[in-house]
Amino acid sequence: MNKATLLLNCDMGESFGAWTMGNDALAMPLIDQANLACGYHAGDPLTMQRSVALAVRHGVSIGAHPAYPDLQGFGRRSLSCSPEEVRALVLYQLGALEAFCRAAGTQVAYVKPHGALYNDLVRNDALLEAVLDACRSFRSGLPLMVLALPDNCREARLAEAAGVPLLFEAFADRAYQADGQLAPRRVAGAVHQDPERILGQALAIARRQPFADIDGKPIRLQADSLCVHGDNPESLGVLRRLRALLDAA
Template identity: 45%
Template sequence: MAANTTNHALPEKRFIDLNCDFGESYGAYSFGQDDELLPYVSSVNIACGFHAGDPLTMREAVERAVQAGAAIGAHPGLPDRMGFGRRELAITPQEAYDYTLYQLGALDSFVRAAGGRLSHVKPHGALYHMAGRSEELAEAFVRAVHAYDASLFIYGQWGSTLLGEADKLGLPRASEVFADRTYRADGTLTPRTQPGALHRDADAALSQTIDIIVKGRVRTIEGTEIPMHGDTVCLHGDGPQAAVFAAHLHRGLVAAGIELRPPRVSKRG
């Protein structure tokens, strides 16, 4: 994925969405730090039963999110529980469409039953990255969301093909950036297999996030700066310090005068 070098004025807004993946346990298996993260985020992405989640977990996750007032998003993934949806599978665009539509309907039934409303859709894991670079898969994913509810936001990585396909179909979309991951000069995330891929220090994660929001730029692992825009910041919930990072980010952003709220209609960024 090449960096999006389109000229944009530095963002004048001072607000951001904090999102985290949510409800990714299933059966007897518990995953993530849902209870610890929920007080600090403004939106959640709930697993829909393919890579993780089951009917009980989905219902409980939705009810907790509704009670906390967090915006609820669907987090559809590949049908790969063994690999937690992080392994790329050779799926066709039609399969991407069908998988996405199926999972949207499954989660939304619980959202409606709880008196809530679905706000966005963010693909999980391998599907996120595959749709981020493949026009065919991105188009199928966005078309499925459009067929289900064209008012739903598409969450996709900054500069990705997925956001471009959302623009083509006129869906609202949110450019996602990462607080605890480092970036390379081409705008892609530093692979987890390489040294320095993760920010281990909460202050570094906060500083990077504020630079993106306020200055519209990010310092890369090579030491250069590139333009970057974010509507939503992802907080990973599977690290041992996830809750500490979340609390530090929340406090730091509020102290910097940055409002924490889900995205509102803004199709460019």
């Protein structure tokens, strides 16, 4: 287990206007990948520009974090968008973030859908194919980050057909269901608050060891990247400890 085998990522750039969310300036030096909001669930042009500059300053890889057009719901509500609409809205958000990246001398390195869109891809082949097509159309070889499941054969099959590489992601601060999907946020205990539990789950994932799902049963995942949510009040402390452990391994 080391930095090369498990990357740390965080959802960032989610401030909007006068509203500030997350501790981006303090968290950015601790991570490898920053998933930056593209204006549909959070973020605005100035926030995007500042977030890109912050990531470049710390040598952090920049990922686009596109969502359903749902500012009021923070992108956590599923919308009845057709696959054609999903492809277009992902491309639209990718283009917006890429503009700021180009101005800063860098580029979008991967795509991680946000919230309800991210979860809908687990259940809807047509939507997953639409996002894969958006990635392929935007730039050959642009990876898509998807949820690491006990069995990702479906995602691997569809991604191979589209010619899009995948990054598999696990979560340190979210509870899992038995099937490997995230427990819905409306369910009690869906978001871990205890820093020791977050750290323990993170280390189990990093070591590819089993950890407890929301019902206390063991689950094991293989991931390329580990997410600690920036809006979790315990995230900064956990990131510091986890970064030190991974770097020392």
